Amino acid sequence: MTRQIQNAMAQRARNADDRAGTRLGTISSYDPNTFSVKVQLQPSGLETGWIPLGSPWVGSGWGMFCAPAVGEMVEVEFQEGGAEAGVVSMRFFNDVERPLPVPAGEFWLVHQSGSLLKFHNDGTVEITAAATMQYTATQHHFIGPVVMDNTLQVTQQIAGNGGMAIQGGTGAAMQVTGDMHSTGTITGDTDVIAAGKSGKGHTHRENGTGSNTNPPT
Numbered sequence: 001m002t003r004q005i006q007n008a009m010a011q012r013a014r015n016a017d018d019r020a021g022t023r024l025g026t027i028s029s030y031d032p033n034t035f036s037v038k039v040q041l042q043p044s045g046l047e048t049g050w051i052p053l054g055s056p057w058v059g060s061g062w063g064m065f066c067a068p069a070v071g072e073m074v075e076v077e078f079q080e081g082g083a084e085a086g087v088v089s090m091r092f093f094n095d096v097e098r099p100l101p102v103p104a105g106e107f108w109l110v111h112q113s114g115s116l117l118k119f120h121n122d123g124t125v126e127i128t129a130a131a132t133m134q135y136t137a138t139q140h141h142f143i144g145p146v147v148m149d150n151t152l153q154v155t156q157q158i159a160g161n162g163g164m165a166i167q168g169g170t171g172a173a174m175q176v177t178g179d180m181h182s183t184g185t186i187t188g189d190t191d192v193i194a195a196g197k198s199g200k201g202h203t204h205r206e207n208g209t210g211s212n213t214n215p216p217t
Contacts (some may be wrong), residue, residue: 020074021078022075022077022078023042023076023078024041024042024073024074024075024076024092025039025040025041025042025048025073025074025076026039026040026042026073026074027039027040027068027069027070027071027072027074027088028040028047028070029050029069029070030053030067030068030069031050032067034050035052035053035055035065036049036050036051036052036053037050037053037063037068037074037088038050038051039074039076039086040078040090048076048086049075051086051087051088052087052088053068053087053088054087054088054089054190056091060209068091071096072091072097073091073092073093073094073097074087074088074089074090074091075085075089075090075092076088076089077090079091086197089176103121104123106118106119106120107119108120111130113130113131114128114130115128115129115130115131116128
């Protein structure tokens with residue numbers, strides 16, 4: 001009986017050794033077409049086959065895609081301990097991939113290029129694009145004032161349904177290249193210059209040949 005118990009315990013130990021638990025490793029390969037990776041398990045150095053890379057949001061042709069880099073530290077879990085049923089569940093910062101000092105309660109999404117999205121505790125949202133930022137929408141709707149400290153270039157019509165107030169700094173406040181049409185009255189508090197002629201101070205010849213008239217009043 002003692003021998004049978006010992007054999008049973010030895011067999012159970014062997015079965016336990018064959019079961020794969022949670023392991024840490026580093027990504028050795030990445031396939032963007034299947035969103036899967038190969039992982040070199042630590043400390044054994046054994047490499048897995050292609051296994052799925054976990055994501056918090058998935059769908060057919062849409063979802064959240066956080067593509068990994070070779071060398072990233074990850075956690076590999078095995079379904080029911082089966083060594084052939086692994087999946088990457090988490091990724092970790094380490095001594096090489098250092099974390100940013102994110103304050104408690106804030107959410108930061110930072111790309112290696114420097115582009116970022118930060119939700120701060122004071123309610124402000126910070127967006128930075130290291131290169132061109134492209135917006136595509138059927139309609140852009142901004143609620144609240146819009147402040148811009150650089151050039152605005154518009155290739156189609158500007159509709160100012162609530163009126164337009166333009167205040168210039170040094171030099172000309174507004175310059176228009178091309179024709180301008182108004183269906184209402186144009187009012188100038190000081191003067192209107194047309195082809196170098198003052199609308200306020202210009203004169204005409206009386207009957208085309210006489211003396212100059214007085215300026216308009």
